[in-house]
Amino acid sequence: MKYQTILQNSKIKCDICPRNCNLNVGDTGFCGVRKNTGKEITLETYGYNTGLAIDPIEKKPLYQFYPTTPILSFGTIGCCMGCQFCQNWETTKLKTDPKKFNKTSPEEIVETAKKYNCKSVAFTYNDPIIFFEYAIDTAKLCHQEGIKTVAVTSGFMNPEPAKEFYAHMDAANIDLKAFTQDFYGKNCLAKLRPVLETIKYAVNETDCHVELTTMLIEGENDSDKEIQSECNWIMNVLGADVPLHFSAFFPRYKFQNRKPTELSTLLRAYNIAKSCGLHYVYTGNLTNIETSSTYCKHCGKPVIVRNGYQLLEYNLDGQGRCNFCHTQCDGRF
Numbered sequence: 001m002k003y004q005t006i007l008q009n010s011k012i013k014c015d016i017c018p019r020n021c022n023l024n025v026g027d028t029g030f031c032g033v034r035k036n037t038g039k040e041i042t043l044e045t046y047g048y049n050t051g052l053a054i055d056p057i058e059k060k061p062l063y064q065f066y067p068t069t070p071i072l073s074f075g076t077i078g079c080c081m082g083c084q085f086c087q088n089w090e091t092t093k094l095k096t097d098p099k100k101f102n103k104t105s106p107e108e109i110v111e112t113a114k115k116y117n118c119k120s121v122a123f124t125y126n127d128p129i130i131f132f133e134y135a136i137d138t139a140k141l142c143h144q145e146g147i148k149t150v151a152v153t154s155g156f157m158n159p160e161p162a163k164e165f166y167a168h169m170d171a172a173n174i175d176l177k178a179f180t181q182d183f184y185g186k187n188c189l190a191k192l193r194p195v196l197e198t199i200k201y202a203v204n205e206t207d208c209h210v211e212l213t214t215m216l217i218e219g220e221n222d223s224d225k226e227i228q229s230e231c232n233w234i235m236n237v238l239g240a241d242v243p244l245h246f247s248a249f250f251p252r253y254k255f256q257n258r259k260p261t262e263l264s265t266l267l268r269a270y271n272i273a274k275s276c277g278l279h280y281v282y283t284g285n286l287t288n289i290e291t292s293s294t295y296c297k298h299c300g301k302p303v304i305v306r307n308g309y310q311l312l313e314y315n316l317d318g319q320g321r322c323n324f325c326h327t328q329c330d331g332r333f
Helices: 106-115 132-144 159-167 181-188 192-205 224-238 263-276
Strands: 004-006 012-014 034-036 041-043 052-056 070-074 120-123 148-153 171-175 209-216 244-248 281-284 302-307 310-314
Touching (some): 041 132, 070 106, 106 120, 120 132, 132 148, 132 159, 159 192, 171 192, 181 192, 192 209, 192 224, 209 263, 224 263, 244 263, 263 281
Parallel strands (some): 070 120, 120 148, 148 171, 171 209, 244 281
Antiparallel strands (some): 004 012, 052 070
16 A cells, blocks of 8 residues: 555655655655655655675574575665664665666566575665565565565654565564664654664564664763663563674764774673573674574573674574574574
8 A cells, every 4th residue: 555645735745654754746755765756655766776685694684584594685775764874875875866776676586586595585775664665566576486575674664554564574673773762863863762663563563573783883872771771671572582683883974983883892782681681682793703692592502603694503403492402492493
């Protein structure tokens, strides 16, 4: 269905994300790609992408969704978020004619995934919320061929389109960029609450496998208090079994003058999360075997040992149970 509201004087409100942009004829929204073409909101980037790539699924990052399997990844241009620290700003902030990029139909994406034996297709690099129709049409065809679908997203989405979106996603990594509205307002030009509502919905009311990522920027969202609050919310609202990744920031876009995140900052956050009772906590973007590995929530032994994206040891049986104590590891295996 179309997520839009027809207003007076040919204006149309886009209802995909909480910005709810009111668009005159010919205007595009904050995202730069959803346009009022006169009678409806049209996705200007449908069928166009910035290229296809085959990644290890751990790069999304998803650590408990068919580990080590290849995933075909693609994205478009534009974004519903205004992150001043965006790590992919060259495409998310780009305002240009999408027809300059590759044209790849949903059918061609699925055929490419089959050709290279990719178990999954990822909608990533920029937020699939804004290329909603392209992502869902591709996802439907993927499922017809037994291919899994993955969204890498900010979660900044309205409730009704979220229901349709997550009905077609087998897994998602949702960026919980911080745990204060101050950070979201100042650094993302967005709001925290809709993100929390999307996460709650995806985890508690769908079959989608969800992992969360918080990229820590020192002095902005890395205080003990904020990390503790985030982890307590996850425990109380989502449960101890939702994987949480703390990733390192590198200077990008308008945060060029900030220093990269130290490993010690990630390790401090990791220890706070574990002390809160979360079963599956990871650090990323900086290599550390101990905190990149998955541990059995019952016996505590390492069931998947990683060095970055490289698998060193795998101690799960064919059903995803611990080889040491036979406890089921949460996820898809």
